[in-house]
Amino acid sequence: MDSHDEIRRFPTPGGAFLNNSQAQFLEQLNDEEFWSYASQIAHSTLIVHPPLENYLACDLQQGSCFVPLAALREIVPPPHRFTLLPSAPPWMIGLTAWRGESIGVIDLGAYLSDRMIQAHSNGMLLIAQTDELMLGLYVPVVGSMTTLIMEQMKSPEQPPEWYVPLCPDVLKGLYDQALVLDISIVLIDVMQRVRITASL
């Protein structure tokens, strides 16, 4: 437990906050083990780990997915009313204002399953941004923050049945049957599809 190997295996906290697995690990230590562990960390040479991505688990109507936290600017409750955009794809909820800007909002579950949007009042709105692209992603339930162990992620060859691959690259992989999303691809794909539907 208190070997260097264990310390190395344990995902080092990147900042002042611990995720669930880190917290659980610390909680199961008794005082002696904890201080021993702390002392070893203090005296051990800094081991540079490859950057770990934290993900937000989201429950969708059909299944669940992981969204990289780095791509999210804010998580907010959805407004009571969205503005409809004419000639929008069926999975697009509409527009909303975020920090003085009008942004598009999609139902993430509907997009991933290529279905019509359903009720969208009790969930949460994830404000995602990559480069200059910004989009609101509506999800019914926001779960906990998790650091995914990449070795345990499976390739997206056999996705769950409910998933309809509009754009295959949006999936990074599968983690415990949940979709691990590449948000930058999602954003690009959504914008292209929203643009295309205007001319249909």
Next chain:
Amino acid sequence: MNETSFPPDENELTAEDMAVLQAFDAMEHWNNELSPASATSAQLETPPSGSRNYDISSEEMHLLFAGEAEEDIARMRRVLNQMEQEDHIDPARFASLRRLAHKLRGTAGAVECHGMAAIAHYIELMTEQVSRGQLFPLLGVNVLTGAVAALEQSLASFVRAGQEDGAILVDFETQLKNLNLDPQQLETQQEQQARSEAVQSPTDEDTVPHHVPTQLSPDLTTSLPPSSSSSTPLIRVDPRRVDRLVAHSEHMEEQRAPLESAQAQVEIALSELHTAQARLQQLEPALFKLFNNEKPRDLLESSPSSLIARILNEASPRGDNYALRRLKSRGRFARGEWSTDPTRWDELDMERYSEKDTLIRSLTEAIADVTIASSRVQAAFTSLHMVQQEYMSRAALVRSDALVLRLAPLSALIPRLQRAITMSAMAQERQVQFEVTGEETEIDQSILEALTNPLLQLLRTCITDTFSAHEGEALPQSSRVWLNANGIGNEITVEIGFSMAVQGGALEVIREPIQHLNGTFALQRNPSGGMSFFFRFPRSHGAARCLIVRSGNQYLLVPFSQVQQIKDGRQYQCDILYNLADLLGFARQPGRPQGQSVLVMSRSTAHRVVGMAVDEVVDEVELVVKPLKSYLQRPGISGAAIDGRGNVLLMLDLPELIRYYTLLKRQAPVSLIPSHDQELRSAQPKILVADDSVSLRHSLLQTLRQANFSVAEARDGMEALEQLLEESIPDVFLLDIEMPNLNGYDLLNIMRLYPELASVKIIMLTSRSSEKHMQRAFELGADAYLVKPCPHDKLLATIQEMLARQ
């Protein structure tokens, strides 16, 4: 115009020019470094490197100077002409002008032409300012063109009379002062700049970003009156900072709506508090009375479900009568039996008295506390409201002041327009008089800049092509072009009028920039027999006045300028009525009032009134409308605004919306009330033929009449437009591309603005056979494209096909 003969890169000076420049630089260096007393004869006698030492007479010197100066001035003129042709002027290009001016200053000084030397020096200073971003390139070109003209005049007077005309320099300096470019100030600024550069370390210089702003410096845009501008010191401000200030002020102004909304919510909450307080106050005496008058037994009987009753009921079976006794004793106390007999004082009764009375007293005190707190909240809210009002009015002032920073008078543009007119007319060996009114009208610089090239193009196209198109015809030697500008509030109206007929195609260049600015345009035949173009666009990118309308459960914005009247939808009938929900593809909401109001659109032909049915006209507001991200843009939606509650409101462009959804999507109007014209239409379809060729027109008319069509003809685009708007609307429109006044493309562009013309089937009939022309016509809404000469059978078949589509 022989722009193609210009050297490929005017920045490159010849080796000889560079040698002369180096010589003058060296001379300046001596003057700075060596005082006349300390300069040795050897030093003075040593010619500067590269300079020539010819022994020539002063007359020859003057001749040489005149030739060289003429060449330099011509080069400057060419550079400026080239700059005028460009969409974007790179400030770095002013470097060649500065070098030429520097050279000329030296040569002019050498022959004692101090006026020319001074003007050349001013050119150096101004080009320096443009390069540093302290002077707007567009204004720089204008001023420098004036300077070059002054140089030309000076040189001409020098050649003619052997000496310069001193008045030219004075006039030019006056012009500079009128443009807030005080020559002395230019000098001072230059010296300050030189000093600041001198103290700056080379490392610092390397790290200074070389920003090339494209905006007027704020010192030119503060629009101070001339009297104060001469005495008020001007400051230099980086245009990017002005932009940031404008953006911040815009955000501040945007807070108005949320603040007002929050204020309204607090007001509602306060009102609810007052209502609750009033109810409490009403309850207090009733409760007091109840406690004092009601017997415990009564209380028990009347309130079997109360806590007291339940306690007593539960206590009775256990034989515990204490609670009952206690309640009874309370009843006695309440009736005053105990209070009148001091000998029957009991400590427990005191406790009973306190418990009951304290309850009422506490309630009374609580109500009093609530009343006091409520009045304090009310006072605080009133005070907050006043502070907020003050804050919002200050924010509005900051916003308007920030916008004013970006304003520039239209006069900054006039010299370029004047030059474009003069040059175009000269090329045709004609004279055109340019008249301007309202040049003091101030417009946002970015809007002014966006309009500059399209306006120049419009003038060039109209004037040049007009004369070339009418070659051989007896045109008046002198024509007039006028520009009337007028600004009311945030709206600018500009009329550009031509006293003569103009060539078509001019509208194509200006339509898009005007529409991009959320502006409108119109054409009209003017009393002089020529054409007038009317443009209407915002003075600055500020808040837009619009109507909030409801369609289903969606709230949308409609520009005020697009609505002529608001009518009751249940009573009003118009010729063509569209339903907004249908055009936007929104589902109608059952159970909610629908089509309550009709927006009668501003731009309607003489025969048709076009209306847009909406479920409700909610309010009239001023909101800052911004363009949507490109992927969210939709036809007929010009932007979006965010209201006080954080809702996104889409701004509609009604004519474009109708055009898109009826012309391209081929959706029929919701209701079309048949007019007399339409009734006739089924019997004898009407064909309008617009072609400037008399023979072809007559041939077409004959063919069409023989085929039993009702026909009308137009000699040019403008006449066709007049017929479309003022006469009955044709079923089919045969349209040529090349026509005077308005060409076929212009006409297609204008027809898009009139939704009631969307049903007209347009067949292009032109000699232009290229794919490019065909594609453009279809993009603009043409239904068919035929190339001349077109067999009559094919023409008639196409017409029949179009009629069948209807």
